[in-house]
Amino acid sequence: MLTFYSEHQQAHAPLRELNNGEWMDFAESPARLGSILAALPAPSPPRDHGLEPILAVHAGDYVRFLRGAHDEWLAQGREDDAIGYAFPVRGRRPLKHNRIDARLGQYGFDAASPISAGTWTSAYWAAQSALSAMGAVIAGEARCAFALCRPPGHHCGRDYFGGYCYLNNAVIAARAALDAGRGPVAILDVDYHHGNGTQDIFYEDGSVLFASIHADPKSDYPYFWGHADETGEGEGAGTTFNQPLPRGTTWPAYSAALDKALERIARFGARTLIVSYGADTFESDPISEFKLTTPDMHRIGAAIHSLDLPTVTVMEGGYRIDALGRNVEAYLAGLETG
Numbered sequence: 001m002l003t004f005y006s007e008h009q010q011a012h013a014p015l016r017e018l019n020n021g022e023w024m025d026f027a028e029s030p031a032r033l034g035s036i037l038a039a040l041p042a043p044s045p046p047r048d049h050g051l052e053p054i055l056a057v058h059a060g061d062y063v064r065f066l067r068g069a070h071d072e073w074l075a076q077g078r079e080d081d082a083i084g085y086a087f088p089v090r091g092r093r094p095l096k097h098n099r100i101d102a103r104l105g106q107y108g109f110d111a112a113s114p115i116s117a118g119t120w121t122s123a124y125w126a127a128q129s130a131l132s133a134m135g136a137v138i139a140g141e142a143r144c145a146f147a148l149c150r151p152p153g154h155h156c157g158r159d160y161f162g163g164y165c166y167l168n169n170a171v172i173a174a175r176a177a178l179d180a181g182r183g184p185v186a187i188l189d190v191d192y193h194h195g196n197g198t199q200d201i202f203y204e205d206g207s208v209l210f211a212s213i214h215a216d217p218k219s220d221y222p223y224f225w226g227h228a229d230e231t232g233e234g235e236g237a238g239t240t241f242n243q244p245l246p247r248g249t250t251w252p253a254y255s256a257a258l259d260k261a262l263e264r265i266a267r268f269g270a271r272t273l274i275v276s277y278g279a280d281t282f283e284s285d286p287i288s289e290f291k292l293t294t295p296d297m298h299r300i301g302a303a304i305h306s307l308d309l310p311t312v313t314v315m316e317g318g319y320r321i322d323a324l325g326r327n328v329e330a331y332l333a334g335l336e337t338g
C-alpha cells in the first residue's frame, strides 16, 4: 500500500490532557506513529501542496489562530501547552478577543486538545500526507493509498479544533478530489468516535456522503453530534448517515452496520472513497469500548475492498499503542487484497 507520512508529524507532543475530570498523559502521543511505522513498508514523504488546499476547507482566521496560538500562550508568560478552560455556550454573540484563553475557547470545544509548540507543523504535514495520498490516487499511481496522518482530523470543523484534531485531513482530501472532478465523494468513518467535524463541514453539501459507524454519543464523546436522526440539511439532506452502536459491540453487529454503510455508499454513486480509519474500535483500546479484534480489522478492510472504488484511507484514532501497528496492517491488507 502506497503510504504517505512526514517526520514533521512527530513534532506535536502535548504533555497531558483533561479526561473524565483528571489529568492524564496525552493519549494521542507521537509513539503511535512508531508502532504503525514498524508494521508497514517504508512510507513516502508527502509533497508540499502549500496552504491553499487547507484554506479551501478551514476559515482563514482559524488557521491564523492555530499557527500563532502557542506563541501567544508563551507571550502571556505561560509554559508548556496552550489549553483552554472557558468555552462559549452556543448562541453567544461573536466577539473579537485578544486574550489567548478566550481565543482558545472561541476556536476549541474541549480540554483534551492542547496546542504545543509543534502542533501547527504536525497538523500541516498530516494534511499534506492526505493530499499526497489523494494526489497519487487521482494520478492513477495507485488504486488505494494510505495517509498516515497524525494528528488525526475528523473531530475538527471549518473553524474549530477538538478531540485531538486541528485540521480535517479527510475533508481536505475530499475537497481535492471534488476539485479534480472525481466526485461524488463518500467518506466512511470507522473510528470509534463520531467524526463530528467532517459531518459539520458537509452537512448541507450533497456532493459528499458522510457515513459513520461509532459509539453512541449518548454514552461517548463527542456527545453533541452523531445521533441517528442527524441526516443532513438543505442540499445535503439525506447525505449524512450515522449508525451509533452500543458499548461492547462485537463483529456481528458491527459487520451488519458496515454492510449498510457500504450499500448506502454504492447507492450514492460515489466515484471516490475516503476512509477515516481509527483502530480505537479494538477490544483493549484504553479510551474506547467496542470489542473488535485484529482479524476484524482485516474484515473491515476486505468489506471496503468489495466496493471497488479508488480509496484513500486517512489515519484517525487508535490508542492501544502496542497493538496499533498490527491493527493498521491488518486493515490495510484486507483493503488491498479483499
Ligand SMILES: [Zn+2]
Residues within 6 Å of the ligand: 191, 192, 193, 278, 280, 316, 317, 318
Ligand atoms: Zn476515536
